[in-house]
Amino acid sequence: MTPRLLPALLLLLARPPAAQPAPPTCYSRMLSLSREVTADFQRLLALEPWEACVSYLPGLYLDIHNYCVLAKLRDFVASPQCWKMAPVEALKDKVRKLYTIMNSFCRRDLVFLSDDCNALEYPVPVTTALPDPQR
Numbered sequence: 001m002t003p004r005l006l007p008a009l010l011l012l013l014a015r016p017p018a019a020q021p022a023p024p025t026c027y028s029r030m031l032s033l034s035r036e037v038t039a040d041f042q043r044l045l046a047l048e049p050w051e052a053c054v055s056y057l058p059g060l061y062l063d064i065h066n067y068c069v070l071a072k073l074r075d076f077v078a079s080p081q082c083w084k085m086a087p088v089e090a091l092k093d094k095v096r097k098l099y100t101i102m103n104s105f106c107r108r109d110l111v112f113l114s115d116d117c118n119a120l121e122y123p124v125p126v127t128t129a130l131p132d133p134q135r
Contacts, residue, residue, distance in 0.1 A: 026106030033098045034062040034069075040091050053082040060095070061120055064102065064110065068117035073099040 024032075041060040048054045058075050076095050082088035102110060 026101070026109040030064050030098065030101055030106055030110065033094065033101065034064050037091065037094050037098055038062050040094065044087055044091060048085075048087065051082065051085065053085070054088070056081045057088070059121060062098075063114075063120060065113040066117075066120055067112040067115040068120050070099065070103060071117070072120050073102075 038060055041057075044054060057079055058072070060072070060076060062069055062072070073095050077092050077099065079092075
């Protein structure tokens with residue numbers, strides 16, 4: 001080894017290793033995947049409005065803290081509508097993955113705070129304006 005390479009090699013070996021981010025937890029994976037599924041579903045509704053089958057798909061407003069979400073995910077995957085559309089099939093694959101994670105891998109990490117199935121059918125709209133006090 002040449003004398004000039006030795007200091008460079010020592011500097012390279014002496015450098016501290018890059019910090020590794022913490023691996024995702026089951027809960028964080030469920031939460032991020034449920035948000036991703038909901039966003040993909042909204043995008044599908046916006047991009048494919050002329051497809052009649054898309055309008056017949058069950059709605060996907062997911063709350064992983066609502067016990068009814070498991071039935072909602074099962075219904076969506078079992079839905080026969082749009083079975084030949086690639087975007088819908090990709091979305092169903094994500095939904096299937098979320099269901100498997102929730103029902104198998106992360107079952108003990110999940111806490112259901114409600115069982116209000118109507119909340120998943122008709123989500124409460126998020127408002128940012130304050131109510132008018134004169135009404």
